Amino acid sequence: MLAHAREFAAHLDAVRAATEDALTRSDAAGQSFRGVVFHAGCTKDYHADDQEVPFRSVPHFKRWAPIPGPGHVLVYPRGGEPTLWVYRPVSFWEQPHPLPAHPCLSLLTVREVGEPDVLVRELGSLAGYAYVGNDEEFAEALEVAEEGFEPQPLMSTLDWHRASKTPYEVGCLRAAGELAGRGHAAVRAGVAEGLSERALHLRYLDAIGALAHETPYPNIVCWDEASAVLHYTAKRREAPQPGRSFLIDAGAEVLGYASDITRSYVLPGAPAGFRELAERMYALQEELVQAVAPGMAFVDLHDRSYRGIGQILCDLGVLRVSPEEAYARDLTFAFYPHGLGHHLGLQVHDVGGLQTRPEEEQGERPARFPHLRTVRPVEAGQVITVEPGLYFIEPLLAQYRATQDPAFDWGRLDELAPCGGVRVEDDVHVTADGRDNLTRPFVVAAATPA
Secondary structure (H helix, E strand, O other): OOOOOOHOOOOOOOHHHHHHHHHHHHHOOOOOOOEEEEOOOOOEEEOOOEEEEOOOHHHHHHHHOOOOOOEEEEEEEEOOEEEEEEEEOOOOOOOOOOOOOOOOHHHOOEEEEOHHHHHHHOOOOOOOEEEEOOOHHHHHHHOOOOEEEHHHHHHHHHHHHHHHHHHHHHHHHHHHHHHHHHHHHHHHHHHHHOOOOOHHHHHHHHHHOHHHOOOOOOEEEOOOOOHHOOOOOOOOOOOOOOOEEEEEOOOEOOOEOOEEEEEEEEEOOOOHOOOOOHHHHHHHHHHHHHOOOOOHHHHHHHHHHHHHHHHHHHOOOOOOOOOHHHHHHHHHHHHOOOOOOEEEEOOOOOOOOOOOOOOOOOOOOOOOOOOOOOOOOOOOOEEEEEEOOEEHHHHHHHHHHHHHOEEEEEHHHHHHHOOOOEEEEEEEEEEOEEEEOOOOOOOOOOOOOO
Protein backbone atom coordinates (compact mmCIF):
# COMPACT_ATOMS: atom_id res chain seq x y z
CA MET A 1 0.00 0.00 0.00
CA LEU A 2 1.44 3.35 -1.09
CA ALA A 3 0.25 5.31 1.94
CA HIS A 4 1.54 3.97 5.25
CA ALA A 5 -0.87 4.40 8.15
CA ARG A 6 1.63 6.26 10.35
CA GLU A 7 2.50 8.74 7.60
CA PHE A 8 -1.16 9.32 6.75
CA ALA A 9 -2.05 9.74 10.43
CA ALA A 10 0.51 12.56 10.65
CA HIS A 11 -0.99 14.01 7.48
CA LEU A 12 -4.46 13.97 9.04
CA ASP A 13 -3.10 15.83 12.07
CA ALA A 14 -1.80 18.54 9.71
CA VAL A 15 -5.14 18.78 7.89
CA ARG A 16 -6.99 19.03 11.21
CA ALA A 17 -4.65 21.82 12.33
CA ALA A 18 -5.17 23.67 9.03
CA THR A 19 -8.95 23.38 9.40
CA GLU A 20 -8.85 24.67 12.98
CA ASP A 21 -6.68 27.60 11.87
CA ALA A 22 -9.16 28.36 9.08
CA LEU A 23 -12.04 28.38 11.56
CA THR A 24 -10.12 30.64 13.93
CA ARG A 25 -9.22 33.13 11.20
CA SER A 26 -12.81 33.06 10.01
CA ASP A 27 -13.86 34.02 13.56
CA ALA A 28 -11.53 37.03 13.37
CA ALA A 29 -13.15 38.03 10.07
CA GLY A 30 -16.60 37.97 11.68
CA GLN A 31 -17.80 34.59 10.41
CA SER A 32 -17.96 31.85 13.06
CA PHE A 33 -18.81 28.24 12.27
CA ARG A 34 -19.42 25.10 14.33
CA GLY A 35 -17.37 23.06 11.89
CA VAL A 36 -16.89 22.31 8.20
CA VAL A 37 -18.66 19.98 5.76
CA PHE A 38 -16.20 18.80 3.10
CA HIS A 39 -18.16 17.40 0.14
CA ALA A 40 -16.62 15.37 -2.70
CA GLY A 41 -19.10 17.15 -4.93
CA CYS A 42 -21.86 16.22 -7.35
CA THR A 43 -21.84 15.31 -11.02
CA LYS A 44 -22.79 17.82 -13.72
CA ASP A 45 -24.27 17.25 -17.19
CA TYR A 46 -23.06 18.78 -20.42
CA HIS A 47 -25.22 21.69 -21.57
CA ALA A 48 -28.66 20.58 -22.81
CA ASP A 49 -27.65 16.93 -22.48
CA ASP A 50 -28.05 13.99 -20.11
CA GLN A 51 -24.41 12.90 -20.39
CA GLU A 52 -22.23 13.64 -17.40
CA VAL A 53 -19.07 15.67 -17.52
CA PRO A 54 -16.22 13.46 -16.23
CA PHE A 55 -16.25 13.90 -12.47
CA ARG A 56 -13.40 15.31 -10.37
CA SER A 57 -13.63 15.34 -6.59
CA VAL A 58 -13.45 18.66 -4.75
CA PRO A 59 -9.73 18.91 -3.85
CA HIS A 60 -10.27 19.99 -0.23
CA PHE A 61 -12.28 16.79 0.31
CA LYS A 62 -9.56 14.68 -1.33
CA ARG A 63 -7.01 16.03 1.12
CA TRP A 64 -8.91 14.18 3.85
CA ALA A 65 -9.81 11.05 1.90
CA PRO A 66 -8.92 10.03 -1.71
CA ILE A 67 -12.22 8.17 -2.25
CA PRO A 68 -13.17 8.20 -5.94
CA GLY A 69 -16.62 9.22 -7.13
CA PRO A 70 -19.20 11.85 -6.16
CA GLY A 71 -21.38 12.22 -3.09
CA HIS A 72 -18.99 11.44 -0.25
CA VAL A 73 -18.95 13.75 2.75
CA LEU A 74 -16.51 14.43 5.57
CA VAL A 75 -17.96 16.27 8.55
CA TYR A 76 -15.45 18.02 10.76
CA PRO A 77 -16.94 19.30 14.05
CA ARG A 78 -14.88 22.08 15.53
CA GLY A 79 -12.47 20.66 18.10
CA GLY A 80 -13.79 17.15 17.47
CA GLU A 81 -13.17 14.08 15.36
CA PRO A 82 -14.20 13.91 11.69
CA THR A 83 -16.61 11.37 10.26
CA LEU A 84 -16.34 10.17 6.66
CA TRP A 85 -19.61 9.28 4.95
CA VAL A 86 -18.94 7.06 1.94
CA TYR A 87 -21.69 7.19 -0.68
CA ARG A 88 -22.15 3.83 -2.44
CA PRO A 89 -25.22 4.13 -4.69
CA VAL A 90 -27.56 1.15 -4.97
CA SER A 91 -28.85 1.36 -8.54
CA PHE A 92 -28.99 -0.70 -11.72
CA TRP A 93 -27.86 2.46 -13.55
CA GLU A 94 -24.60 2.86 -11.69
CA GLN A 95 -21.76 0.79 -10.31
CA PRO A 96 -20.02 2.16 -7.23
CA HIS A 97 -16.36 2.99 -7.58
CA PRO A 98 -14.14 0.43 -5.86
CA LEU A 99 -12.80 1.67 -2.56
CA PRO A 100 -9.03 2.14 -2.45
CA ALA A 101 -6.82 0.22 -0.04
CA HIS A 102 -6.08 3.37 1.91
CA PRO A 103 -5.59 4.06 5.63
CA CYS A 104 -8.23 6.82 5.61
CA LEU A 105 -10.80 4.02 5.85
CA SER A 106 -9.30 2.75 9.09
CA LEU A 107 -8.06 5.97 10.68
CA LEU A 108 -11.30 7.90 10.19
CA THR A 109 -14.73 7.02 11.54
CA VAL A 110 -16.51 5.74 8.43
CA ARG A 111 -20.23 5.41 7.65
CA GLU A 112 -21.56 3.99 4.38
CA VAL A 113 -24.84 4.97 2.73
CA GLY A 114 -26.48 4.02 -0.56
CA GLU A 115 -29.19 6.65 -1.12
CA PRO A 116 -28.90 10.46 -1.25
CA ASP A 117 -32.01 10.94 0.90
CA VAL A 118 -30.64 8.55 3.51
CA LEU A 119 -27.36 10.46 3.55
CA VAL A 120 -29.12 13.78 4.17
CA ARG A 121 -31.33 12.22 6.85
CA GLU A 122 -28.44 10.61 8.71
CA LEU A 123 -26.29 13.72 8.53
CA GLY A 124 -29.15 15.74 9.99
CA SER A 125 -29.08 19.50 10.36
CA LEU A 126 -25.65 21.03 9.99
CA ALA A 127 -26.83 24.57 10.56
CA GLY A 128 -23.92 26.69 11.70
CA TYR A 129 -21.38 24.72 9.65
CA ALA A 130 -19.43 25.97 6.64
CA TYR A 131 -19.74 23.99 3.41
CA VAL A 132 -16.88 23.26 1.00
CA GLY A 133 -18.03 21.77 -2.30
CA ASN A 134 -19.92 22.45 -5.53
CA ASP A 135 -23.55 21.54 -4.68
CA GLU A 136 -25.61 24.39 -3.26
CA GLU A 137 -28.77 22.26 -3.14
CA PHE A 138 -27.03 19.66 -0.99
CA ALA A 139 -25.73 22.38 1.33
CA GLU A 140 -29.26 23.78 1.65
CA ALA A 141 -30.62 20.31 2.43
CA LEU A 142 -28.20 20.19 5.36
CA GLU A 143 -29.49 23.62 6.48
CA VAL A 144 -26.15 25.33 5.85
CA ALA A 145 -26.75 29.07 5.66
CA GLU A 146 -26.03 30.90 2.43
CA GLU A 147 -23.09 32.72 4.01
CA GLY A 148 -21.62 29.34 4.97
CA PHE A 149 -21.21 28.23 1.35
CA GLU A 150 -17.44 28.35 0.76
CA PRO A 151 -16.94 31.55 2.82
CA GLN A 152 -13.92 33.52 1.69
CA PRO A 153 -11.93 33.85 4.96
CA LEU A 154 -12.18 30.13 5.64
CA MET A 155 -11.44 29.10 2.03
CA SER A 156 -8.44 31.43 1.75
CA THR A 157 -6.86 29.91 4.84
CA LEU A 158 -7.53 26.35 3.67
CA ASP A 159 -5.97 27.25 0.31
CA TRP A 160 -2.97 28.80 2.05
CA HIS A 161 -2.24 25.61 3.99
CA ARG A 162 -2.58 23.45 0.87
CA ALA A 163 0.65 24.98 -0.44
CA SER A 164 2.67 23.27 2.31
CA LYS A 165 2.83 19.54 1.57
CA THR A 166 3.06 16.86 4.22
CA PRO A 167 5.48 13.93 3.77
CA TYR A 168 2.47 11.81 2.79
CA GLU A 169 1.59 14.28 0.03
CA VAL A 170 5.18 14.47 -1.22
CA GLY A 171 5.19 10.66 -1.44
CA CYS A 172 2.03 10.74 -3.56
CA LEU A 173 3.52 13.40 -5.83
CA ARG A 174 6.72 11.41 -6.25
CA ALA A 175 4.68 8.31 -7.13
CA ALA A 176 2.71 10.36 -9.67
CA GLY A 177 6.01 11.41 -11.24
CA GLU A 178 7.18 7.81 -11.39
CA LEU A 179 3.92 6.72 -13.04
CA ALA A 180 4.09 9.52 -15.61
CA GLY A 181 7.69 8.50 -16.28
CA ARG A 182 6.44 5.22 -17.74
CA GLY A 183 4.28 7.15 -20.18
CA HIS A 184 7.06 9.53 -21.13
CA ALA A 185 9.39 6.59 -21.81
CA ALA A 186 6.78 5.00 -24.09
CA VAL A 187 6.27 8.26 -25.97
CA ARG A 188 10.00 8.89 -26.25
CA ALA A 189 10.36 5.56 -28.05
CA GLY A 190 7.37 6.38 -30.28
CA VAL A 191 8.83 9.75 -31.22
CA ALA A 192 11.93 8.01 -32.52
CA GLU A 193 9.58 5.85 -34.65
CA GLY A 194 7.79 8.94 -36.03
CA LEU A 195 4.32 8.01 -34.77
CA SER A 196 1.37 10.40 -35.06
CA GLU A 197 0.27 12.63 -32.20
CA ARG A 198 -2.83 10.51 -31.63
CA ALA A 199 -0.86 7.26 -31.60
CA LEU A 200 1.62 8.73 -29.13
CA HIS A 201 -1.20 9.97 -26.89
CA LEU A 202 -2.75 6.49 -26.83
CA ARG A 203 0.63 4.93 -26.16
CA TYR A 204 1.06 7.25 -23.17
CA LEU A 205 -2.34 6.33 -21.72
CA ASP A 206 -1.67 2.62 -22.17
CA ALA A 207 1.72 2.92 -20.45
CA ILE A 208 0.26 4.58 -17.34
CA GLY A 209 -2.92 2.47 -17.35
CA ALA A 210 -5.32 5.41 -17.54
CA LEU A 211 -8.22 6.66 -19.61
CA ALA A 212 -8.01 10.17 -21.01
CA HIS A 213 -10.29 11.64 -18.32
CA GLU A 214 -8.16 10.02 -15.59
CA THR A 215 -5.08 12.12 -16.33
CA PRO A 216 -4.73 15.30 -14.25
CA TYR A 217 -5.00 17.51 -17.36
CA PRO A 218 -5.42 16.93 -21.12
CA ASN A 219 -2.15 15.64 -22.56
CA ILE A 220 -0.29 18.02 -24.87
CA VAL A 221 1.32 15.92 -27.60
CA CYS A 222 2.57 17.84 -30.61
CA TRP A 223 4.92 17.74 -33.55
CA ASP A 224 6.73 20.67 -35.14
CA GLU A 225 4.91 24.03 -35.35
CA ALA A 226 2.13 22.90 -32.98
CA SER A 227 4.63 23.12 -30.11
CA ALA A 228 4.12 26.89 -30.25
CA VAL A 229 0.48 26.45 -29.14
CA LEU A 230 0.82 26.41 -25.36
CA HIS A 231 -2.28 24.29 -24.66
CA TYR A 232 -2.42 22.36 -27.93
CA THR A 233 -4.88 19.43 -27.79
CA ALA A 234 -5.71 18.54 -31.42
CA LYS A 235 -3.71 15.27 -31.61
CA ARG A 236 -3.45 14.83 -35.37
CA ARG A 237 -3.91 11.34 -36.84
CA GLU A 238 -1.37 11.77 -39.63
CA ALA A 239 2.30 10.89 -39.23
CA PRO A 240 4.39 14.07 -38.91
CA GLN A 241 5.69 15.76 -42.04
CA PRO A 242 8.55 16.31 -41.67
CA GLY A 243 8.78 15.59 -37.93
CA ARG A 244 11.68 17.81 -36.88
CA SER A 245 10.67 18.53 -33.29
CA PHE A 246 8.28 17.16 -30.68
CA LEU A 247 6.84 18.32 -27.35
CA ILE A 248 4.96 16.33 -24.71
CA ASP A 249 3.39 17.85 -21.60
CA ALA A 250 1.70 15.01 -19.70
CA GLY A 251 1.29 13.89 -16.11
CA ALA A 252 -0.38 11.22 -14.02
CA GLU A 253 -2.40 11.03 -10.82
CA VAL A 254 -1.84 8.95 -7.69
CA LEU A 255 -4.36 9.11 -4.82
CA GLY A 256 -5.56 12.47 -6.11
CA TYR A 257 -2.10 14.06 -6.46
CA ALA A 258 -0.81 15.14 -9.86
CA SER A 259 2.49 15.19 -11.69
CA ASP A 260 3.12 17.70 -14.48
CA ILE A 261 6.10 16.99 -16.75
CA THR A 262 7.19 18.43 -20.10
CA ARG A 263 9.93 17.37 -22.47
CA SER A 264 10.92 18.65 -25.91
CA TYR A 265 12.85 16.61 -28.44
CA VAL A 266 14.82 17.47 -31.56
CA LEU A 267 14.86 15.10 -34.55
CA PRO A 268 17.62 14.80 -37.19
CA GLY A 269 15.85 17.03 -39.74
CA ALA A 270 15.75 20.08 -37.47
CA PRO A 271 18.02 23.06 -38.17
CA ALA A 272 21.25 23.01 -36.19
CA GLY A 273 20.19 26.26 -34.54
CA PHE A 274 17.07 24.67 -33.12
CA ARG A 275 19.07 21.81 -31.63
CA GLU A 276 21.35 24.35 -29.96
CA LEU A 277 18.31 26.25 -28.72
CA ALA A 278 16.87 23.09 -27.16
CA GLU A 279 20.14 22.15 -25.50
CA ARG A 280 20.47 25.66 -24.08
CA MET A 281 16.90 25.47 -22.73
CA TYR A 282 17.62 22.15 -20.98
CA ALA A 283 20.70 23.71 -19.40
CA LEU A 284 18.78 26.82 -18.32
CA GLN A 285 15.99 24.74 -16.78
CA GLU A 286 18.48 22.69 -14.76
CA GLU A 287 20.19 25.89 -13.60
CA LEU A 288 16.82 27.24 -12.42
CA VAL A 289 15.94 24.00 -10.62
CA GLN A 290 19.27 24.10 -8.79
CA ALA A 291 18.53 27.68 -7.72
CA VAL A 292 15.31 26.69 -5.91
CA ALA A 293 15.74 27.15 -2.15
CA PRO A 294 13.59 28.18 0.80
CA GLY A 295 13.40 31.91 1.40
CA MET A 296 13.81 32.98 -2.22
CA ALA A 297 11.21 34.99 -4.12
CA PHE A 298 9.64 33.00 -6.94
CA VAL A 299 9.21 36.25 -8.86
CA ASP A 300 13.01 36.64 -8.82
CA LEU A 301 13.43 33.11 -10.18
CA HIS A 302 11.01 33.91 -13.00
CA ASP A 303 12.94 37.10 -13.74
CA ARG A 304 16.11 35.02 -13.94
CA SER A 305 14.43 32.67 -16.44
CA TYR A 306 13.19 35.64 -18.48
CA ARG A 307 16.69 37.10 -18.68
CA GLY A 308 18.15 33.68 -19.50
CA ILE A 309 15.81 33.15 -22.43
CA GLY A 310 16.59 36.66 -23.67
CA GLN A 311 20.28 35.73 -23.58
CA ILE A 312 19.62 32.58 -25.64
CA LEU A 313 17.65 34.54 -28.24
CA CYS A 314 20.49 37.05 -28.59
CA ASP A 315 23.23 34.41 -28.65
CA LEU A 316 21.44 32.46 -31.38
CA GLY A 317 20.94 35.60 -33.46
CA VAL A 318 17.14 35.59 -33.33
CA LEU A 319 17.35 38.99 -31.66
CA ARG A 320 19.90 41.48 -33.01
CA VAL A 321 20.08 43.55 -29.85
CA SER A 322 21.91 43.11 -26.58
CA PRO A 323 20.31 41.02 -23.81
CA GLU A 324 19.97 44.23 -21.80
CA GLU A 325 17.97 45.93 -24.56
CA ALA A 326 15.87 42.81 -25.10
CA TYR A 327 14.99 42.89 -21.40
CA ALA A 328 14.33 46.63 -21.29
CA ARG A 329 11.99 46.43 -24.31
CA ASP A 330 10.31 43.19 -23.11
CA LEU A 331 11.10 41.53 -26.44
CA THR A 332 11.46 38.19 -24.68
CA PHE A 333 7.74 38.21 -23.87
CA ALA A 334 6.96 37.48 -27.54
CA PHE A 335 8.79 34.18 -27.14
CA TYR A 336 8.06 33.39 -23.46
CA PRO A 337 4.63 34.70 -22.44
CA HIS A 338 3.84 32.40 -19.49
CA GLY A 339 5.08 32.14 -15.92
CA LEU A 340 7.99 29.96 -14.86
CA GLY A 341 5.82 27.58 -12.87
CA HIS A 342 3.11 27.00 -10.31
CA HIS A 343 2.28 25.10 -7.16
CA LEU A 344 1.43 21.43 -7.65
CA GLY A 345 -0.65 19.04 -5.56
CA LEU A 346 -4.29 18.02 -5.54
CA GLN A 347 -4.68 20.27 -8.56
CA VAL A 348 -2.21 20.77 -11.38
CA HIS A 349 -2.33 24.52 -10.82
CA ASP A 350 -2.63 24.14 -7.09
CA VAL A 351 -4.05 26.80 -4.81
CA GLY A 352 -2.11 29.03 -2.45
CA GLY A 353 0.53 30.34 -4.84
CA LEU A 354 -1.10 33.72 -5.42
CA GLN A 355 -1.51 34.50 -1.73
CA THR A 356 0.97 36.40 0.40
CA ARG A 357 -0.89 35.78 3.68
CA PRO A 358 -3.58 33.30 4.76
CA GLU A 359 -6.52 35.71 4.88
CA GLU A 360 -6.27 37.10 1.35
CA GLU A 361 -7.78 35.59 -1.77
CA GLN A 362 -5.00 36.66 -4.14
CA GLY A 363 -1.98 38.91 -4.07
CA GLU A 364 -0.94 41.18 -6.90
CA ARG A 365 1.11 39.91 -9.80
CA PRO A 366 3.98 42.13 -10.96
CA ALA A 367 2.89 44.39 -13.82
CA ARG A 368 5.80 43.11 -15.89
CA PHE A 369 4.81 39.45 -15.47
CA PRO A 370 1.00 39.37 -15.52
CA HIS A 371 0.71 35.61 -16.09
CA LEU A 372 2.63 34.38 -13.05
CA ARG A 373 0.76 31.69 -11.12
CA THR A 374 2.70 32.23 -7.90
CA VAL A 375 3.95 35.34 -6.14
CA ARG A 376 4.39 33.63 -2.78
CA PRO A 377 7.86 33.32 -1.25
CA VAL A 378 9.37 29.87 -1.68
CA GLU A 379 9.24 27.85 1.55
CA ALA A 380 10.25 24.36 2.62
CA GLY A 381 7.40 21.92 2.07
CA GLN A 382 6.13 23.49 -1.13
CA VAL A 383 6.08 21.60 -4.43
CA ILE A 384 6.43 23.81 -7.51
CA THR A 385 7.00 23.28 -11.19
CA VAL A 386 9.93 24.82 -13.03
CA GLU A 387 9.08 25.12 -16.72
CA PRO A 388 10.77 27.77 -18.85
CA GLY A 389 9.65 27.85 -22.48
CA LEU A 390 10.81 29.46 -25.72
CA TYR A 391 8.36 29.47 -28.64
CA PHE A 392 7.80 31.04 -32.03
CA ILE A 393 4.23 32.31 -31.56
CA GLU A 394 3.04 34.19 -34.61
CA PRO A 395 0.21 36.15 -32.90
CA LEU A 396 2.77 37.60 -30.47
CA LEU A 397 5.35 38.28 -33.17
CA ALA A 398 2.82 39.87 -35.55
CA GLN A 399 3.15 43.40 -34.13
CA TYR A 400 6.90 43.32 -34.71
CA ARG A 401 6.64 41.59 -38.06
CA ALA A 402 4.23 44.26 -39.32
CA THR A 403 6.98 46.86 -39.05
CA GLN A 404 9.85 44.45 -39.76
CA ASP A 405 11.37 45.56 -36.46
CA PRO A 406 15.16 45.45 -36.98
CA ALA A 407 15.63 44.01 -33.48
CA PHE A 408 14.56 40.67 -34.98
CA ASP A 409 16.47 38.62 -37.54
CA TRP A 410 13.42 37.61 -39.53
CA GLY A 411 15.29 35.19 -41.75
CA ARG A 412 16.72 33.38 -38.71
CA LEU A 413 13.36 33.39 -37.00
CA ASP A 414 11.56 31.96 -40.04
CA GLU A 415 14.15 29.19 -40.24
CA LEU A 416 13.45 28.10 -36.65
CA ALA A 417 9.70 28.79 -36.42
CA PRO A 418 8.54 25.54 -38.14
CA CYS A 419 9.96 23.66 -35.13
CA GLY A 420 7.46 25.39 -32.84
CA GLY A 421 9.28 25.73 -29.55
CA VAL A 422 10.84 24.13 -26.49
CA ARG A 423 9.53 23.67 -22.96
CA VAL A 424 11.20 21.66 -20.19
CA GLU A 425 9.37 21.03 -16.91
CA ASP A 426 10.02 19.19 -13.66
CA ASP A 427 8.21 19.00 -10.33
CA VAL A 428 10.39 20.24 -7.48
CA HIS A 429 9.93 19.70 -3.74
CA VAL A 430 11.43 22.53 -1.69
CA THR A 431 13.39 21.06 1.22
CA ALA A 432 14.90 22.69 4.30
CA ASP A 433 18.31 22.92 2.63
CA GLY A 434 17.41 23.19 -1.04
CA ARG A 435 15.31 21.08 -3.37
CA ASP A 436 14.43 17.55 -4.47
CA ASN A 437 13.51 17.02 -8.13
CA LEU A 438 10.56 14.61 -7.94
CA THR A 439 10.45 13.82 -11.66
CA ARG A 440 14.02 13.84 -12.97
CA PRO A 441 14.76 10.30 -11.64
CA PHE A 442 11.93 8.97 -13.81
CA VAL A 443 12.08 11.05 -17.00
CA VAL A 444 15.20 11.51 -19.12
CA ALA A 445 16.30 15.11 -19.58
CA ALA A 446 17.87 15.22 -23.05
CA ALA A 447 16.96 16.88 -26.33
CA THR A 448 17.41 13.69 -28.42
CA PRO A 449 14.58 11.10 -28.25
CA ALA A 450 16.57 7.96 -29.07
